[in-house]
Amino acid sequence: MSTLDLHVSPLGRVEGDLDVRVTVEDGIVTSAWTEAAMFRGFEMILRGKDPQAGLIVTPRICGICGGSHLYKSAYALDTAWRTHMPQNATLIRNICQAAETLQSIPRYFYALFAIDFTNKNYAKSPLYEEAVRRFAPYVGTSYQPGVVLSAKPVEVYAIFGGQWPHSSFMVPGGVMSAPTLADVTRSIAIFEHWKDNWLEKQWLGCSVERWLENRTWEDVLAWVDENESQHDSDCGFFIRYSLDIGLDRYGRGVGNYLATGTYFEPSLYENPTIDGRNDALIGRSGIYAGGSWHPFDQARVSEDVTHSFYEGTGSLHPFEGETNPIDPAVGARQGKYSWAKSPRYDVPGLGQVPLEAGPLARRMAAGGPGAAAHQDDDPLFVDIVDRMGPSVFVRQLARMHEAPKYYSWVRSWLDRLDLKESFYTKPTEHSEGRGFGSTEAARGSLSDWIVIEDGKIKNYQVVTPTAWNIGPRDGAELAGPIESALVGSPIVDADDPVELGHVARSFDSCLVCTVHAYDGRTGRELSKFVVNGMV
Numbered sequence: 001m002s003t004l005d006l007h008v009s010p011l012g013r014v015e016g017d018l019d020v021r022v023t024v025e026d027g028i029v030t031s032a033w034t035e036a037a038m039f040r041g042f043e044m045i046l047r048g049k050d051p052q053a054g055l056i057v058t059p060r061i062c063g064i065c066g067g068s069h070l071y072k073s074a075y076a077l078d079t080a081w082r083t084h085m086p087q088n089a090t091l092i093r094n095i096c097q098a099a100e101t102l103q104s105i106p107r108y109f110y111a112l113f114a115i116d117f118t119n120k121n122y123a124k125s126p127l128y129e130e131a132v133r134r135f136a137p138y139v140g141t142s143y144q145p146g147v148v149l150s151a152k153p154v155e156v157y158a159i160f161g162g163q164w165p166h167s168s169f170m171v172p173g174g175v176m177s178a179p180t181l182a183d184v185t186r187s188i189a190i191f192e193h194w195k196d197n198w199l200e201k202q203w204l205g206c207s208v209e210r211w212l213e214n215r216t217w218e219d220v221l222a223w224v225d226e227n228e229s230q231h232d233s234d235c236g237f238f239i240r241y242s243l244d245i246g247l248d249r250y251g252r253g254v255g256n257y258l259a260t261g262t263y264f265e266p267s268l269y270e271n272p273t274i275d276g277r278n279d280a281l282i283g284r285s286g287i288y289a290g291g292s293w294h295p296f297d298q299a300r301v302s303e304d305v306t307h308s309f310y311e312g313t314g315s316l317h318p319f320e321g322e323t324n325p326i327d328p329a330v331g332a333r334q335g336k337y338s339w340a341k342s343p344r345y346d347v348p349g350l351g352q353v354p355l356e357a358g359p360l361a362r363r364m365a366a367g368g369p370g371a372a373a374h375q376d377d378d379p380l381f382v383d384i385v386d387r388m389g390p391s392v393f394v395r396q397l398a399r400m401h402e403a404p405k406y407y408s409w410v411r412s413w414l415d416r417l418d419l420k421e422s423f424y425t426k427p428t429e430h431s432e433g434r435g436f437g438s439t440e441a442a443r444g445s446l447s448d449w450i451v452i453e454d455g456k457i458k459n460y461q462v463v464t465p466t467a468w469n470i471g472p473r474d475g476a477e478l479a480g481p482i483e484s485a486l487v488g489s490p491i492v493d494a495d496d497p498v499e500l501g502h503v504a505r506s507f508d509s510c511l512v513c514t515v516h517a518y519d520g521r522t523g524r525e526l527s528k529f530v531v532n533g534m535v
Contacts, residue, residue: 018470024491032486034470036340043323046460051077051452054460055168066165067100067157068441074170076448078272080435081172083427087266089174091413092160094263097439098406099153104442105403106198107150110143113505117241119498127241142234145202152194156187174424181419188414195407205233208404216383242393251392251503253485254354257361258345260296260447261285262440265374274436283440284375286365289347293368298436304342304474307335314475315344318449318461319434342471342480343463356481357444357468358507359398395506431455441465443508466509482507
């Protein structure tokens with residue numbers, strides 16, 4: 001048995017701190033531990049505050065998906081205060097949430113993920129020179145327009161929300177905006193410009209409608225070779241190059257998925273409730289685990305702290321959740337190794353299991369049975385996973401697939417706005433209540449649970465997609481999704497283990513990643529390298 005001298009730092013390209021320790025044997029990762037290295041404590045900040053404090057505080061959790069934080073915090077209060085939601089308000093919330101995600105898709109692809117395609121380890125690929133020409137940081141022919149045009153969708157967010165990021169215009173009972181016809185017309189023009197110049201011209205090489213006709217993996221392969229425009233588009237090249245360098249062969253993960261769903265059909269969510277949420281969703285919620293689909297139920301969510309730097313062991317539902325930090329040095333002696341908790345879901349017949357959140361999870365939910373007429377019904381990725389299994393490539397393709405899908409939804413929502421009707425209904429501010437709000441941020445399911453007593457926040461728990469994916473082992477010693485996905489990764493070049501970067505970045509976790517590798521036999525920590533085209 002051979003071992004590799006390996007220590008990668010940093011692995012990610014976004015904010016925060018994440019260490020990943022891996023054991024490597026005979027050129028294959030055999031085990032991994034994800035360690036969130038920074039405590040933030042937003043739940044503690046919110047204790048005792050006015051219930052609407054979450055609208056201000058939670059969007060500051062993230063500078064990339066602050067709109068998603070606002071969206072779910074507003075719905076948490078809507079359910080706790082039993083508000084009335086005008087249909088216009090639901091449409092505006094949908095439009096802005098989708099605009100933020102549409103901004104994130106190309107920005108993430110070019111600035112964070114595709115840079116690794118230029119790694120010298122792929123120089124033997126016949127497509128390598130083309131990859132460098134397109135995706136080299138700052139100077140690539142696709143990199144520059146992709147990153148620049150990614151800013152266009154959030155211009156629409158700013159039109160309705162006043163600013164982006166860190167807007168607080170979504171409030172219980174609606175939105176604090178009064179758009180004019182000029183605002184709507186301008187928003188349509190911005191989205192059309194983005195669609196014409198990036199989504200169709202550069203990414204797809206075809207119309208949005210043509211891409212969305214793909215329902216199986218065979219359809220996608222036929223689409224690539226259908227004509228020169230599609231074959232040579234960034235999407236066509238991404239598919240061809242990923243298969244050539246083997247991104248379809250590792251990064252599987254736990255193979256079980258969670259989507260809490262997002263975007264509401266306005267006529268079905270005028271009076272938001274926790275129980276009525278699933279049926280009103282356009283982007284469906286659902287659990288796919290053990291080969292079966294299950295409806296999502298927030299009551300089955302828990303957070304385990306056995307290996308997290310918080311008091312106690314075991315798991316609690318977020319309504320009863322506790323965020324009581326301890327000294328990491330003390331925690332380490334108790335077997336704790338991360339500031340992240342371990343979200344788990346009680347799947348019928350399987351018990352408490354780790355679930356992957358993110359675009360692939362959303363695509364699996366969209367392919368499940370029982371879709372209503374207003375809901376996303378898309379079998380493409382169920383077919384792909386059945387044929388190929390999950391992987392770095394499949395996870396990334398799922399993210400990109402949502403660009404044409406969400407664009408088409410946004411355009412329909414803009415057309416449905418009725419500027420003569422209300423955008424806000426003043427709520428009754430109940431002094432007692434419990435609320436749950438959730439959405440699908442670009443990176444996955446993002447949820448708030450709020451408990452209100454005596455007109456103040458008694459408890460507030462935020463469960464992020466990054467927590468679902470990078471959480472440590474739980475009390476049953478089950479590895480989290482990224483810990484599982486790293487296992488089996490080949491390390492071709494110990495001096496430049498780009499494969500670890502591919503896996504971590506396919507989840508797009510909002511944490512900078514540091515990787516330590518250990519000798520599988522002796523436990524000895526090995527040496528250091530940087531795996532980044534840019535930092």
